[in-house]
Amino acid sequence: MLEDTGRIDMVAEDRDGKVMLVITDAGTVENPDQRFTLLAEKMKTYVGFVTSEAFARRFPGRTPGDVTIHVMCSEPPTDRMMKVDRVAPGGKHDQAINVTFQHLP
Numbered sequence: 001m002l003e004d005t006g007r008i009d010m011v012a013e014d015r016d017g018k019v020m021l022v023i024t025d026a027g028t029v030e031n032p033d034q035r036f037t038l039l040a041e042k043m044k045t046y047v048g049f050v051t052s053e054a055f056a057r058r059f060p061g062r063t064p065g066d067v068t069i070h071v072m073c074s075e076p077p078t079d080r081m082m083k084v085d086r087v088a089p090g091g092k093h094d095q096a097i098n099v100t101f102q103h104l105p
Helices: 032-050 053-058
Strands: 010-013 019-025 067-073 097-103
Antiparallel strands (some): 010 019
Protein backbone atom coordinates (compact mmCIF):
# COMPACT_ATOMS: atom_id res chain seq x y z
CA MET A 1 0.00 0.00 0.00
CA LEU A 2 1.39 3.37 -1.05
CA GLU A 3 0.68 5.01 2.30
CA ASP A 4 2.78 2.43 4.19
CA THR A 5 6.07 3.86 2.97
CA GLY A 6 8.26 1.69 5.20
CA ARG A 7 6.93 -1.64 3.94
CA ILE A 8 7.68 -3.74 0.86
CA ASP A 9 4.30 -4.72 -0.59
CA MET A 10 5.36 -7.77 -2.62
CA VAL A 11 8.52 -9.49 -3.84
CA ALA A 12 8.59 -11.92 -6.78
CA GLU A 13 11.29 -13.63 -8.81
CA ASP A 14 10.88 -14.75 -12.41
CA ARG A 15 12.37 -17.83 -14.09
CA ASP A 16 15.33 -15.79 -15.35
CA GLY A 17 16.27 -14.74 -11.82
CA LYS A 18 15.03 -11.18 -12.19
CA VAL A 19 13.47 -9.71 -9.06
CA MET A 20 10.26 -7.68 -9.13
CA LEU A 21 9.34 -5.50 -6.18
CA VAL A 22 5.70 -4.41 -6.36
CA ILE A 23 4.20 -1.21 -4.98
CA THR A 24 0.41 -1.18 -4.73
CA ASP A 25 -1.31 2.18 -5.20
CA ALA A 26 -4.95 1.61 -4.26
CA GLY A 27 -5.99 5.11 -5.34
CA THR A 28 -6.88 6.29 -1.83
CA VAL A 29 -4.64 9.39 -2.04
CA GLU A 30 -6.39 11.93 -4.24
CA ASN A 31 -3.91 14.82 -4.00
CA PRO A 32 -1.38 14.27 -6.82
CA ASP A 33 1.48 15.98 -4.95
CA GLN A 34 0.90 13.90 -1.84
CA ARG A 35 0.63 10.77 -3.98
CA PHE A 36 3.98 11.50 -5.64
CA THR A 37 5.63 12.26 -2.28
CA LEU A 38 4.41 8.95 -0.87
CA LEU A 39 5.65 7.13 -3.98
CA ALA A 40 9.08 8.74 -3.64
CA GLU A 41 9.28 7.78 0.05
CA LYS A 42 8.20 4.23 -0.72
CA MET A 43 10.79 3.94 -3.48
CA LYS A 44 13.48 4.97 -0.99
CA THR A 45 12.45 2.00 1.13
CA TYR A 46 12.67 -0.29 -1.89
CA VAL A 47 16.10 1.03 -2.88
CA GLY A 48 17.23 0.53 0.71
CA PHE A 49 16.09 -3.09 0.54
CA VAL A 50 17.85 -3.73 -2.78
CA THR A 51 21.12 -2.42 -1.33
CA SER A 52 20.77 -4.29 1.97
CA GLU A 53 22.41 -7.41 3.38
CA ALA A 54 18.94 -8.99 3.62
CA PHE A 55 18.51 -8.64 -0.15
CA ALA A 56 22.00 -10.03 -0.80
CA ARG A 57 21.22 -13.06 1.37
CA ARG A 58 17.82 -13.68 -0.22
CA PHE A 59 19.00 -13.08 -3.79
CA PRO A 60 22.71 -13.91 -3.91
CA GLY A 61 24.52 -12.58 -6.95
CA ARG A 62 21.69 -10.23 -7.94
CA THR A 63 22.47 -6.58 -8.60
CA PRO A 64 20.17 -3.55 -8.79
CA GLY A 65 20.13 -4.10 -12.56
CA ASP A 66 18.36 -7.42 -11.92
CA VAL A 67 15.50 -5.63 -10.14
CA THR A 68 12.37 -3.84 -11.35
CA ILE A 69 10.10 -1.79 -9.12
CA HIS A 70 6.61 -2.29 -10.55
CA VAL A 71 3.91 0.14 -9.43
CA MET A 72 0.37 -1.23 -9.75
CA CYS A 73 -2.18 1.61 -9.70
CA SER A 74 -5.95 1.41 -9.39
CA GLU A 75 -6.09 5.01 -10.69
CA PRO A 76 -3.97 6.10 -13.67
CA PRO A 77 -0.49 7.21 -12.64
CA THR A 78 0.07 10.96 -12.94
CA ASP A 79 2.35 12.42 -15.60
CA ARG A 80 4.86 13.23 -12.86
CA MET A 81 4.85 9.63 -11.67
CA MET A 82 5.30 8.31 -15.21
CA LYS A 83 8.48 10.35 -15.60
CA VAL A 84 10.13 8.11 -13.00
CA ASP A 85 11.50 5.23 -15.03
CA ARG A 86 14.62 4.49 -12.96
CA VAL A 87 15.93 5.12 -9.45
CA ALA A 88 19.63 5.07 -8.65
CA PRO A 89 20.90 4.03 -5.21
CA GLY A 90 23.00 6.89 -3.86
CA GLY A 91 22.96 8.55 -7.27
CA LYS A 92 24.98 5.65 -8.74
CA HIS A 93 23.47 5.55 -12.22
CA ASP A 94 25.37 2.38 -13.10
CA GLN A 95 23.28 0.64 -10.42
CA ALA A 96 19.91 2.05 -11.47
CA ILE A 97 16.74 0.08 -10.79
CA ASN A 98 14.06 0.13 -13.50
CA VAL A 99 10.60 1.39 -12.58
CA THR A 100 7.41 0.41 -14.44
CA PHE A 101 3.76 1.35 -13.97
CA GLN A 102 0.56 -0.54 -14.63
CA HIS A 103 -2.98 0.79 -14.34
CA LEU A 104 -5.40 -1.88 -13.17
CA PRO A 105 -8.83 -0.29 -12.72
